[in-house]
Amino acid sequence: MHASLGHLRDIYRQESKSIIKYAPKLTFKSLYPSNIERQNVGLCLKIFDATNANALKRLNDSAYDGTIEFIQIINKWWSIMNVKSPRKGYEQLEENSKPFEKLSDDRLLFLEKCIEWIKEWKKVSISGQKKKLGKLTSETFCSFEHTTNTIKDIIIHQLQSSTNSYVLTGKYQTDPLEGRFGQYRQLCGGNYSISVEQILQAEKKLRITSLLKLHSKKYGSFHLKEFLCDFSEKEASVHTSEFDIKGVDFYNFTEEEEDLIPLYVYLSGYAVYKLKPYLQCNDCIKLLSVEKELIFELTSSAAKEYLLDVDKGKLTYPDEDIVKIFVASYKIFKFILTENEGLLHLENIRTALKKVILEKIHDLNITGICDTCQRTKEDHSQKFVSVFINIFLNNYSKLKNSSAKISKGKKRKLDIISSS
Numbered sequence: 001m002h003a004s005l006g007h008l009r010d011i012y013r014q015e016s017k018s019i020i021k022y023a024p025k026l027t028f029k030s031l032y033p034s035n036i037e038r039q040n041v042g043l044c045l046k047i048f049d050a051t052n053a054n055a056l057k058r059l060n061d062s063a064y065d066g067t068i069e070f071i072q073i074i075n076k077w078w079s080i081m082n083v084k085s086p087r088k089g090y091e092q093l094e095e096n097s098k099p100f101e102k103l104s105d106d107r108l109l110f111l112e113k114c115i116e117w118i119k120e121w122k123k124v125s126i127s128g129q130k131k132k133l134g135k136l137t138s139e140t141f142c143s144f145e146h147t148t149n150t151i152k153d154i155i156i157h158q159l160q161s162s163t164n165s166y167v168l169t170g171k172y173q174t175d176p177l178e179g180r181f182g183q184y185r186q187l188c189g190g191n192y193s194i195s196v197e198q199i200l201q202a203e204k205k206l207r208i209t210s211l212l213k214l215h216s217k218k219y220g221s222f223h224l225k226e227f228l229c230d231f232s233e234k235e236a237s238v239h240t241s242e243f244d245i246k247g248v249d250f251y252n253f254t255e256e257e258e259d260l261i262p263l264y265v266y267l268s269g270y271a272v273y274k275l276k277p278y279l280q281c282n283d284c285i286k287l288l289s290v291e292k293e294l295i296f297e298l299t300s301s302a303a304k305e306y307l308l309d310v311d312k313g314k315l316t317y318p319d320e321d322i323v324k325i326f327v328a329s330y331k332i333f334k335f336i337l338t339e340n341e342g343l344l345h346l347e348n349i350r351t352a353l354k355k356v357i358l359e360k361i362h363d364l365n366i367t368g369i370c371d372t373c374q375r376t377k378e379d380h381s382q383k384f385v386s387v388f389i390n391i392f393l394n395n396y397s398k399l400k401n402s403s404a405k406i407s408k409g410k411k412r413k414l415d416i417i418s419s420s
């Protein structure tokens with residue numbers, strides 16, 4: 001079995017133009033990092049995100065098994081090593097992010113296995129290949145093994161010897177210290193060896209900027225820095241009459257759209273979950289969601305498997321009509337994206353889009369009323385459409401940003417080559 005970055009690159013290429021994705025964390029930078037970017041933890045985490053493993057699993061090809069397992073191991077290891085809060089694991093339903101509370105914790109066994117695995121990996125040599133291919137450097141191997149071993153021992157020691165009720169592994173690291181020193185170096189012109197004098201000055205600067213916050217009654221407090229960015233030029237506004245959505249086919253799915261059905265269900269369910277606090281009515285929540293089994297009757301087995309992978313036992317399953325609303329919103333957004341992308345850059349695009357989509361939803365004849373508060377499904381659709389538009393626009397801006405970065409990077413390389 002072997003793992004390959006190429007598998008993730010394949011998925012990324014397939015989805016790169018799409019507004020909703022199975023592997024939303026993958027970016028161009030994370031898959032094709034420059035030499036310096038290879039050291040960037042944030043980019044690396046995007047590779048080892050659990051959504052990537054789920055996206056690969058969905059393709060149902062045994063060729064991906066190695067990559068899936070590798071991502072899962074590293075992801076689990078990372079979560080275990082970074083438990084920083086006693087509540088996060090419980091709130092986000094992440095088994096691996098829960099604090100260590102007892103010696104019989106399965107994760108201790110996992111860490112032990114990890115150490116064995118690293119030792120084996122160190123010994124492996126692939127015949128016919130260079131000696132170091134598919135391996136970490138000896139230093140990385142050593143620190144990987146050492147860190148895992150130490151953290152495991154610390155957990156056991158702490159649980160045995162002290163009266164502490166839990167152990168947070170994320171507290172045993174020097175990251176915050178390192179981060180602060182990184183800031184010092186940046187403030188001194190990216191200098192690696194800085195003097196005591198410079199540290200003191202940099203520390204002063206950092207403290208002053210952290211104090212320079214502005215307070216707004218409506219938006220809470222924010223930094224001076226963010227405030228300054230907001231004076232960018234506003235673009236002209238848009239009118240709903242500019243949207244011509246007659247060409248949208250609401251009733252048939254293309255093959256590509258059909259492939260995304262599990263995502264429609266997942267994102268619609270996410271919206272129901274997000275809106276729960278605003279609904280303030282249990283019967284409304286019941287009206288808008290369904291039992292797991294009902295939705296599975298409607299979807300294919302591949303879709304079912306995907307939903308089971310992402311649901312962590314607590315996913316809210318949306319009512320069929322909510323999925324319909326999602327599909328209508330998605331189709332309209334996609335249509336505008338291909339036909340008249342310029343509209344998306346205009347100022348009040350959210351309001352205009354919302355209006356157009358709500359008009360369409362009215363045509364869909366969605367019925368259903370809450371017995372308690374007399375609000376109809378259609379009344380609720382307003383809020384849902386807002387959530388969906390936010391998802392689309394957010395992903396759209398990410399898409400734009402990443403392609404802008406790529407073209408910038410290419411240009412710079414070209415400049416360098418042509419000037420030399």
Ligand SMILES: [Zn+2]
Nearest residue numbers: 281284370373
């Ligand atoms: Zn109600």
